Amino acid sequence: MIKDIQERILRLKKEKDVCILAHCYQTHDILEVADFVGDSFGLAQKAQQTANKTVMMCGVRFMAETVKILCPEKTVLLPEPDAGCPMAEQLDKEMLSQLKEKYPDYAVVAYINTTAELKTLCDVCVTSSSAPKIIKRMDEDKILFIPDRNLGGYIAKQCPDKEIVTVHGCCPTHAKMTKHDVETAKSAHPDALLLVHPECETGVVALADFVGSTTEIMDFAKQSDRTEFIIGTENSIVQHLGIDCPDKKFYPLSKDFVCHNMQLTKLASVLHCLEGAGGEEITMDEKTRLSAKACIDKMLELGNE
Ligand code: 13P
Numbered sequence: 361m362i363k364d365i366q367e368r369i370l371r372l373k374k375e376k377d378v379c380i381l382a383h384c385y386q387t388h389d390i391l392e393v394a395d396f397v398g399d400s401f402g403l404a405q406k407a408q409q410t411a412n413k414t415v416m417m418c419g420v421r422f423m424a425e426t427v428k429i430l431c432p433e434k435t436v437l438l439p440e441p442d443a444g445c446p447m448a449e450q451l452d453k454e455m456l457s458q459l460k461e462k463y464p465d466y467a468v469v470a471y472i473n474t475t476a477e478l479k480t481l482c483d484v485c486v487t488s489s490s491a492p493k494i495i496k497r498m499d500e501d502k503i504l505f506i507p508d509r510n511l512g513g514y515i516a517k518q519c520p521d522k523e524i525v526t527v528h529g530c531c532p533t534h535a536k537m538t539k540h541d542v543e544t545a546k547s548a549h550p551d552a553l554l555l556v557h558p559e560c561e562t563g564v565v566a567l568a569d570f571v572g573s574t575t576e577i578m579d580f581a582k583q584s585d586r587t588e589f590i591i592g593t594e595n596s597i598v599q600h601l602g603i604d605c606p607d608k609k610f611y612p613l614s615k616d617f618v619c620h621n622m623q624l625t626k627l628a629s630v631l632h633c634l635e636g637a638g639g640e641e642i643t644m645d646e647k648t649r650l651s652a653k654a655c656i657d658k659m660l661e662l663g664n665e
């Protein structure tokens with residue numbers, strides 16, 4: 361059944377000249393039909409490079425918006441219109457304008473998990489994998505970082521020469537994890553290394569053996585000569601690593617580590633979207649696109665240096 365749906369997807373994407381991009385949090389059956397799988401930074405780079413006329417983003421809305429911002433001439437599809445990122449919607453333009461008034465001489469750095477609208481008011485965009493590198497390379501020393509207080513705190517530790525102000529946003533999925541979850545997982549698996557995403561609370565990050573983006577976590581586990589790992593990010597990563605590294609053991613930090621928005625997109629959603637029976641085409645007015653693009657261009661410029 362799954363193989364049958366995958367074959368129909370592969371046939372249709374070729375016929376319709378569609379490039380399928382999938383974030384690592386998608387299920388394995390979706391990764392198998394994707395042209396590129398990656399973290400937010402890798403997806404933004406691929407969006408720029410792909411030659412196909414249409415790009416389908418299997419992930420959440422801000423990721424599809426990023427593709428549209430970078431590729432206005434392409435048709436950009438989000439297979440599940442309800443797949444949003446709650447963190448990306450925590451601040452609106454009015455709230456950010458007030459913050460900018462409060463911190464007038466600070467450069468505004470936005471995590472890529474923000475809406476296109478919010479990006480129009482920001483100076484530089486970053487992803488979890490590119491953030492410390494980009495912020496170190498910025499000329500400005502005073503940074504207002506939005507919206508994830510946890511990633512902001514992690515960056516502040518990596519960039520001690522910068523003065524970083526954070527706001528009270530967070531990822532509801534990562535912020536749910538506690539030191540108690542770490543203690544429970546470590547006592548059940550005392551030989552395992554703990555790998556966490558920097559969206560986790562500072563107290564959880566402090567106990568980690570490795571901190572990185574989704575692809576950085578997967579690369580670390582694959583390349584390590586250790587054989588057991590507790591995965592401190594969305595549980596799809598436990599699934600992918602288990603399939604990719606059958607000789608190693610991967611344990612979820614918690615069975616509740618699930619981003620329900622990411623999991624809204626199913627293999628069937630991809631098929632229906634290709635058939636024209638579901639999904640949404642992302643549209644954006646040119647003024648919003650151009651002013652949101654400036655901070656993503658800056659990220660790609662500083663990140664690719
Ligand atoms: P990555 O940049 O690590 O892919 O993170 C995206 C995300 O939404 C994590 O929750």
Ligand code: SF4
Pocket residue numbers: 420444445446447448473531532533534559594619621622
């Ligand atoms: Fe957004 Fe958190 Fe889901 Fe990532 S895991 S998409 S930050 S809600």
